Amino acid sequence: MTGAFNDKTQRTSYDVIVIGGGAGGLNAALVLARARRTVAVIDAGEPRNAPSAHMHSFLSRDGVPPLSVLETGRAEIARYGAVLMNGQVDQVEACETGGYVVRLAGGAALDARHVVLATGLRDELPDIPGLRALWGKDVIFCPYCHGYEVRDQPLVVLGVHPASAGQALLLRQWSHDVVYVPHSQPLTDEERERLDARGVKVAEGPVSSMLTKDGRLHAVELADGRTLDCAAVFLFPRMTPNDAAFDGLGCEKDDNGWLVTDRAGRTSGPGLWAVGNVVDSRAQAVTAAGMGAAAAFALNHDLVDEEIERALAEYRAADRSVSPTPAS
Incomplete structure (x- = not known):
């Protein structure tokens, strides 16, 4: 029934x-x-x-x-x-x-x-224009759920949680092109060293918006106007x-x-x-x-x-x- x-x-x-x-x-x-x-x-x-x-x-x-x-x-x-x-x-x-x-x-x-x-x-997601509409599609959380589908493509990790740097380190397993954007979670010296050693690039943020074409993510825009091309954004929600x-x-x-x-x-x-x-x-x-x-x-x-x-x-x-x- x-x-x-x-x-x-x-x-x-x-x-x-x-x-x-x-x-x-x-x-x-x-x-x-x-x-x-x-x-x-x-x-x-x-x-x-x-x-x-x-x-x-x-x-x-x-x-x-x-x-x-x-x-x-x-x-x-x-x-x-x-x-x-x-x-x-x-x-x-x-x-x-x-x-x-x-x-x-x-x-x-x-x-x-x-x-x-x-x-x-x-x-609970950060208030970034365009992000909510992409959640579960091109803005995702779990590498074990979705990492394989975006393997070997450029990925951005948004720093919004104390575990965000660790998420970036983990994602390097799926792609050689991972960029960490600190956004609201600045890096410690130790975290920055670990990212460098792992081959994860750092682009100082914050992120101002998600950029899409035909409803799909293609880049993130930083507050200073720079853009980072990417196939997916990973973030650690609250x-x-x-x-x-x-x-x-x-x-x-x-x-x-x-x-x-x-x-x-x-x-x-x-x-x-x-x-x-x-x-x-x-x-x-x-x-x-x-x-x-x-x-x-x-x-x-x-x-x-x-x-x-x-x-x-x-x-x-x-x-x-x-x-x-x-x-x-």
Whole structure:
């Protein structure tokens, strides 16, 4: 079942609600639905990799459009009875009796024993004319995702993050023609020496605009009017996790404000899980899918343990209520 939450016959209580329908969320739902759990996936339809024409480094899916992978995943979870809902989650609230209420924009509310957060992150980009329109196409972040496609071509790395110089050093693996523009991230003497040793050129910035022809990047313009021809611009965006749904639930975060989980994706909140880019900015789609599967395995075991404890309590209570049969 796919669509907005408007069907009065649709159930409102689930074993697991997954918030986010990317690779991590869908793979968690797939494993859980195959374990015969009642599962709903709530997806706002805004995947991070939507601007990209193709995804890479995902075994058996290399070069496939990312949206087609999600379409396949949605069809697969539906085969096992998982429900996909189009919607935005406003907040997750704890219930006094256990479990959670997941409140959607528009007023609908769903109950869940456990909740998996798979909402990814936001890429915050520098305010440079023309850059936003090229993001995910000719302005990109991950060399492992897109470096091969621009190999042996002139590349510019925009210095906007403390890790930008390291990004330039890494990209030298894909091209002999890499130029680092400090922009808002000046180089230290040590970084400049490492770039020189690696054969990465430096062009003092800042960058004033992206220059395009027929909708494709062909150069960047510096504030002093110089231009640098290039096939692609790489930059390290500021990444912010989309974890507001768990606000107020007391989940532990690290010093940088990211949710802390164990290897299976458990947060410090009982029954609350998080997978993919919402907890790991480095996770590619294939990594997020693996994280979703790992969380689903552990989550199902936790549910089984809960059910066993409940059954034991009921069994012992019933056994105590039976009076011994008097001896004849």
